[in-house]
Amino acid sequence: MHLSARTQYALRALTELAAAPPGPVPAERIATVQGIPRKFLDxxxxxxxxxxLxxxxxxxxxxxxxxxxxxEITLAEVILLIEGRHEHGDYPGVAQPLAELWTALREHEERLLTEITFAQIVTSRATP
Structure with a gap:
């Protein structure tokens, strides 16, 4: 799975918000801590x-x-929001099984990412 820089930054920003104490977190803090260009982050x-979200x-x-x-916020929700759904196109003739393989792989990724929440990401950071 290839994730754009935009998606990776969105995931990092949301993880930062999930780990923060209650209350507003300034964008400048997110940008600095996560190394995200401020205009891009905005x-x-x-x-x-x-x-x-x-x-x-x-x-x-x-x-x-x-x-x-x-x-209640999953990685899949954010990735789908930023990346959208990618289709692999047609594979004619003997290459048809490739289309089925890519579809199965995408469905597996989506199932896995739907099970992972930002709370789990933050919690896993705290455990060695």
Whole structure:
């Protein structure tokens, strides 16, 4: 599975929010800690907010936080939001089994990623 830089940054930003104490987290903090270019992060946060995954508050005490508990947001949800669904096209003739293989692989990836939440990611960081 290939994930774009945008998707990887979105996953890192959400993980940072999932690990943060309650309350708004400034975008600048997310950008600095995760090494994400600020302008790029701002666009990603806007997309995540529009999708209802995060909320925001403006002002000196402002920032971002998860719109739902971290154990209700899956990796699959974020990856599908950012990447969309990829189709592999037609494979004619003897190559037809390749199309079936790619479909099965994608379905397996989606099942696995649907089972992993941001709460699990944050929790696994704390255990050696």
């Amino acid at each position: 666009n990603i946060l806007l997309q995540l907010r529009r999708a209802g 995060i909320r925001s508050q403006r002002g000196p005490e402002g920032g971002y936080w998860l719109a739902r508990p971290a154990d």
